[in-house]
Amino acid sequence: MMTTTIRRGIAGLVGGLFLIAGCQPEEYTLDPLVTPTGLMVEYLIVGEDNENPNGDGSGLVQFTATADHAISYYFTFGDGKDLQVAPSGQVTHTFSVNGVNEYFVTAYAVGTGGITASRTVQVEVLSSFTDDEAVEYLTGGNTRTWYWAADQPGHLGLGPNDQVYENGAHTFPFWYAAVPWEKAGTSLYLTECVFSLENGNVTFEQINPTGQAFIQGLYSEALGLGPEGSYDFDISGVKNVSFSPSASIATEDGGYRGTTFNLSDGGFMGFYAGSSSYEIIEITENILKVRLVQANEPTFAWYHTFTTVKPE
Numbered sequence: 469m470m471t472t473t474i475r476r477g478i479a480g481l482v483g484g485l486f487l488i489a490g491c492q493p494e495e496y497t498l499d500p501l502v503t504p505t506g507l508m509v510e511y512l513i514v515g516e517d518n519e520n521p522n523g524d525g526s527g528l529v530q531f532t533a534t535a536d537h538a539i540s541y542y543f544t545f546g547d548g549k550d551l552q553v554a555p556s557g558q559v560t561h562t563f564s565v566n567g568v569n570e571y572f573v574t575a576y577a578v579g580t581g582g583i584t585a586s587r588t589v590q591v592e593v594l595s596s597f598t599d600d601e602a603v604e605y606l607t608g609g610n611t612r613t614w615y616w617a618a619d620q621p622g623h624l625g626l627g628p629n630d631q632v633y634e635n636g637a638h639t640f641p642f643w644y645a646a647v648p649w650e651k652a653g654t655s656l657y658l659t660e661c662v663f664s665l666e667n668g669n670v671t672f673e674q675i676n677p678t679g680q681a682f683i684q685g686l687y688s689e690a691l692g693l694g695p696e697g698s699y700d701f702d703i704s705g706v707k708n709v710s711f712s713p714s715a716s717i718a719t720e721d722g723g724y725r726g727t728t729f730n731l732s733d734g735g736f737m738g739f740y741a742g743s744s745s746y747e748i749i750e751i752t753e754n755i756l757k758v759r760l761v762q763a764n765e766p767t768f769a770w771y772h773t774f775t776t777v778k779p780e
Contacts, residue, residue: 504577504585507535511573513593522568525596527712533557535577535585542578546571548732550742550763562745563593564712564730597712599727605751606709606729607665614661614756614774616738619648624656624739625771629761631717639722641771655680655698659738661774663709670709672731674738679703684741686765707735707744714747718759718769724749741770 510532515524523529533541534557541557547569552559563571574588606612617623625641633642651657659682660675681703685696693699714728724747731737731744742763749757754776762768 501581501583502537502579503583504535504538504579507533507538507575507577507585507587509533509573509575509587509589511589511591513591520594522592522594525594527563527593527595527597528560528715529563529573529591529593530560531558531573531575533575533577533587537579538577538585539580540578542576544574544576546573548734549730549744550734553764553766560715562595562712562715562728562730563591564595564597564710564728566595566597566710568592568594595710595712597727599711599725602711602725602727602729602748602751603665603670605753606663606756607670608753609665611662611664612776614663614737614776615778616657616659617755617773617775617779618652618657619779620773620775621645621648622771623648623773624651627769627771629716629718629767629769631721636721638769639718639724645771651682654682656682656738657779661737670711670729672707672709672735673705674703674735676703676738681736681740682738684739684762684770686762687740687742690764701740705733705735708732712745716747716759716761719747722749724759725751737772737774739770739772741768746772 512530513523514526514528531543540555542551542553543559544551545561547563570592572588572590574586576584576586578584622641622645624646626644627640627642628638631638655676655678658676658678662673662675664671679700680698681701682698688694688696710730712728714724714726719726728745728747735744743760746758746760749759756774758772760770
């Protein structure tokens, strides 16, 4: 009986192997790894002319990168802000340190398999933008602390960073708006954002007794930490704050203030999405609403609301 069973098992196995062999999927070959070649970088300083060789003071510079065999591009700007992904090779960047400053901007062309080629250009740009009222609101003329408005609907939200959707969806949290206290139990609501004014200079410091930051899901996964949530993160240090005109189309379509503040050295306000530039939607003595674009997913626009009265 056992011999018969074994023989039947072997016959079934052999038949299965023939069946598998007859159903083998087609073989595919990977495309060869190709390094982009002929990388060129051009730039236009907004407002540049014979009388204003460094631009009109807005700090805006338009960059265009082109290369053979490139499937995407990204840029670093040499000003302490995060890199910016630009699949088309075109990007507009705002340099916000006041005065005429020199920057070394590097464009990276990405080929198959992630192989990159790079080219660096040197630009001198004038930034002379100011918003004294925003400075007064942020700092109270001395030092002011802002807290997440956790008790308000939509204090954290997400929407598209383009116009492909209807009804101005690129100007508000079209995809997601947090309900009050949705992130309770995380580090987010323990964040204190301290803005100070001294001798005309604005600084920022993030304070959190947990030493953690709330990290957006794509970043937490890329860092090997796990799903979106609170993780140990370097939030230490006082950052310089600079101001620049808002360049996004959401500012015009949404009727925003028209001012962006930028935190040096990778500073952020409790919620990490790789960006240190905050477009002001609205600011008063006790309410601050801002919008930022996620650095590693530029189709995402995040919305934050802060208050000077800590919710309980």
